[in-house]
Amino acid sequence: MPFNLPATLVPLYALLNPRLLLPSITVVRLLLSISSKEISSSQPDIRSLNFAALRDAGYRGAIFDKDNCLTLPHSDNLIPELEAAWSEALRAFGPSHILVVSNSAGTRDDAAQLQAESVAYHLRAPVLLHTALKPSYSCAAAALAALPGLAPHELVVVGDRIFTDVVIAHRLSHPRTVLSRVAARLGLAPAHRSAFDDTASGDNLVGKLSHAPMAVWTTSLWARESVAMRWAEARLVRLIERCVEGARERRVALEEQFVRFALDNENSKGKAGRGWFSWVKALPKLR
Numbered sequence: 594m595p596f597n598l599p600a601t602l603v604p605l606y607a608l609l610n611p612r613l614l615l616p617s618i619t620v621v622r623l624l625l626s627i628s629s630k631e632i633s634s635s636q637p638d639i640r641s642l643n644f645a646a647l648r649d650a651g652y653r654g655a656i657f658d659k660d661n662c663l664t665l666p667h668s669d670n671l672i673p674e675l676e677a678a679w680s681e682a683l684r685a686f687g688p689s690h691i692l693v694v695s696n697s698a699g700t701r702d703d704a705a706q707l708q709a710e711s712v713a714y715h716l717r718a719p720v721l722l723h724t725a726l727k728p729s730y731s732c733a734a735a736a737l738a739a740l741p742g743l744a745p746h747e748l749v750v751v752g753d754r755i756f757t758d759v760v761i762a763h764r765l766s767h768p769r770t771v772l773s774r775v776a777a778r779l780g781l782a783p784a785h786r787s788a789f790d791d792t793a794s795g796d797n798l799v800g801k802l803s804h805a806p807m808a809v810w811t812t813s814l815w816a817r818e819s820v821a822m823r824w825a826e827a828r829l830v831r832l833i834e835r836c837v838e839g840a841r842e843r844r845v846a847l848e849e850q851f852v853r854f855a856l857d858n859e860n861s862k863g864k865a866g867r868g869w870f871s872w873v874k875a876l877p878k879l880r
């Protein structure tokens with residue numbers, strides 16, 4: 594993985610705007626007892642997302658991360674357990690309204706874009722070719738340009754990393770130029786609105802579109818990668834969510850609307866990546 598300067602600078606931006614790190618929805622492994630006999634569960638990956646409900650709420654397209662979200666790192670193939678959910682996403686939005694944005698396939702390090710071509714073939718969806726890595730504003734602009742006719746607020750952005758996938762989701766709706774962003778920050782121009790601003794006013798709690806993309810954080814870990822950084826990201830999200838008034842309530846309201854629980858039958862017992870809750874709990878014990 595090449596050095597990612599835009600992701601390295603994220604903590605500095607987060608000091609000015611901590612909400613940059615807050616996902617709209619977090620999918621985790623949860624078990625819910627709905628009766629003495631039946632257990633309902635959610636998986637910490639795209640299987641828990643109700644793509645039809647997202648489409649019905651007005652979302653018309655989606656941007657997906659690749660590694661540890663749809664495929665194993667360094668693999669071009671969809672994780673077999675995700676096949677049904679991925680097909681549902683393709684049906685809900687249509688392949689032309691789905692874009693895979695990866696910091697491996699389709700980047701400068703992908704010689705002749707061979708991996709991007711292979712991933713696009715196996716996932717049945719286009720892969721963004723880009724020179725700037727997530728979560729840079731250049732990458733956000735390239736992603737929007739690759740989805741003509743779709744506005745940022747009509748997009749769902751799904752990924753497993755806070756510093757790249759969640760941050761770029763918010764940046765899709767930020768002003769494009771440095772000057773306009775500074776002007777917005779200083780109150781000299783209309784500020785961008787995030788999903789949290791919208792939910793703060795209650796606009797997005799009952800299915801109306803937000804003014805920003807829906808940032809979905811999948812916490813599944815199909816293969817161990819950047820474990821310490823993930824642990825730090827998870828801790829940071831929890832901390833910020835505790836400090837931002839109403840953040841948790843707004844996230845829970847969106848999850849009730851768009852996260853699906855399945856009865857814990859044979860179909861939902863497939864292999865799953867390890868959820869982040871277990872990592873976050875386990876790591877401090879290692880000290």
Ligand SMILES: [Mg+2]
Pocket residue numbers: 658659660661662752753754
């Ligand atoms: Mg990833």
